[in-house]
Amino acid sequence: MSFDQRMRERQGAGALGQPPEIILNETFNPFLNDSQSVNGSVPAYEILKIVILLPVAVVRVLVFVVSLLLGYLFTKLALFRARNVLTRPFPQWRRWLMLPVRLFARVNLFACGFHYIHIKGRPASREEAPILVSNHVTFADPLFLFFRHLPVIVTAYENLNLPIAGAITKAMQAIAVDRLSRESRHHASGAIKRKAMCNDWSHVMIFPEATTTNGKLLVSFKAGAFTPGYPVQPILFRYPHVHMDPSWVAEGPPINWLIFRLMTQFHNFMLVEYLPVIHPTVAERKNPIQFGERVRLTMARAMNTSVTNHTFEDAALAMEAVRLKIDSASAMLEFGEFKKIAPFTVKEAKRCLSEFVTMDCSKRGAVTYKEYIKAINLPDCLLLQQVYRYFDRVNCGHISFRQYAAGIAFISNHSRFKEAVKAAYDFCGGGGADSPDEATFLRSLRALIPSVSKQQVHSLFDKLDLKNGGILRRADFASYCDDHPDFLLLILIGKPSLL
Structure with a gap:
C-alpha cells in the first residue's frame, strides 16, 4: 500500500479510528425451525x-x-x-x-x-x-x-x-x-x-x-x-x-x-x-x-x-427480524463474538436493525452506496463515499447488517464519543453563546458538502430541532448523534482535525 493510500485510509477512518475486524459465523441459523x-x-x-x-x-x-x-x-x-x-x-x-x-x-x-x-x-x-x-x-x-x-x-x-x-x-x-x-x-x-x-x-x-x-x-x-x-x-x-x-x-x-x-x-x-x-x-x-x-x-x-457464539441477544434479534418481515439469518450478530468490539445492547442492536432495514430498499440484506445516500438524503460526494467505505471495509460495493452494526457499535461506545459530539456541535456553530440557527447549520454543512441543497439541509435540521424552535440545541444534537452515529462520523471524517 502506497503512502497516499495509507493517508486516505487513515482519513477515511475518521478521528475515532476504525473498528476491529471480526469473523462471524454466517453458515448456520440456530433459531430457524426446519418446518x-x-x-x-x-x-x-x-x-x-x-x-x-x-x-x-x-x-x-x-x-x-x-x-x-x-x-x-x-x-x-x-x-x-x-x-x-x-x-x-x-x-x-x-x-x-x-x-x-x-x-x-x-x-x-x-x-x-x-x-x-x-x-x-x-x-x-x-x-x-x-x-x-x-x-x-x-x-x-x-x-x-x-x-x-x-x-x-x-x-x-x-x-x-x-x-x-x-x-x-x-x-x-x-x-x-x-x-x-x-x-x-x-x-x-x-x-x-x-x-x-x-x-x-x-x-x-x-x-x-x-x-x-x-x-x-x-x-x-x-x-x-x-x-x-x-x-x-x-x-x-x-x-x-x-x-x-x-x-x-x-x-x-x-x-x-x-x-x-x-x-x-x-x-x-x-x-x-x-x-x-x-x-x-x-x-x-x-x-x-x-x-x-x-x-x-x-x-x-x-x-x-x-x-x-450466538447468545440470547441473537434470539431477540431474530424475533425482531420476524417482526420486520426480513430473513432472520441476515440479522444475526453472534453477540458472543460481536461484543469484543463494544458492549452493544439488544436495544441498540434493534434500533440499528430498524435503521438498516429502512435503508435496504431492495430487501436483500445488503445496502448499496446509492441506497445509503438516498436514505440519509445527502448528495453523492467524496466525503459520503469515505463514510460508506468506513462500513464497507472490503470494498465489495454493499454492506451487510453485521458490517453496519460493527461500525455503529464501535462509534457509539468509543471512549471519546462525548468529546467528539461536543467538537461536532461546535463545528456546526454551537461554540458561541447562542445556539446555531438553520442558516448557520447550512454554512457549516456546505463546508463539508458544497453540493448539499437547502432542502436537504432543511430536512436534516428538522430532525435535529426536536422542539421546532428554529435553533439547534446542544442536547438535541447529542441525542441525534446517539441515535445516528454515522452523522457524527460524517463530520469527523470531513474535519479530522476536530479531535
Missing part, C-alpha cells in the same frame, strides 16, 4: 396426514387439557398455605403431593405424540451432581425434566406470571431471573449456589444457553450454572424427525401451532442422554466461564455437532 424454513408452508403429504389424524388430535387435545387442569389443581393443593415458596425448601409431604402432577406431565408428553422416550445413560444422584445442565430445544424438555426429577429450575421472571404454568413453575421453587438485567443475573447466581449446596433442595436444573435453539448446535453458555464450582451432569435432548421439527425457536412457529402439528403426527421421537458427571478443576472453580466452555464442548462432542 418453517420453506416459507412456513405445509407440504401436501403433511396436510393429508393432518386430515387423517384430526380425530386423533381432538382426543389428544382433550387429554392434554384435562391432564393440564388436573395437574394445576394438584399443584394448587401442594401450594396451599405454603409460604416463601421460592426461598424455603418444601417438606417431603409437599413434594409427595407433586407426584401426580409429574405423572400428568408425562401424560401431556404422550398426548403430544412422545409415546416412548429413549433414555441413555444414568441420572446421577444429587450428592454426585447437585446441578443439571441441558440443551434447550422445545417445551418438551422441561416437561420431561419435571416428570423425571422435579428439579429447581432457573427460568425467566415472566414465566412465574403465566396462567397455570406459572403456578407449576412456582411449585418447582424456581429461581427467576431477568435475562437483560445484570443485577438480576447476579442475584440468581447467588440463589443457584445456595440451593445447590443444600441437600434439602432437589437438583438445580439450568438451561445454560438461556434460550431455545433448533438443537443442531450449541450456542454460548451463561456462567450461572458453573459459578458455584460444583459438579454438573449434562443432559442432551435430541428430536429425530423427517417432516415435523419440534423446536420452539425465535423464528416460530407459535406454540399453539407447534403443539397441534405434534398432535397430528403418528409418533414423535425424543432421545434423552445423561452424560457422565463433570467435575471442575481447581482453575475452573476460579474461572466458571472456562468450566462452562469445557462442559459445552463435551456436550457438543457427544451430540456430534459444533458450537457458536
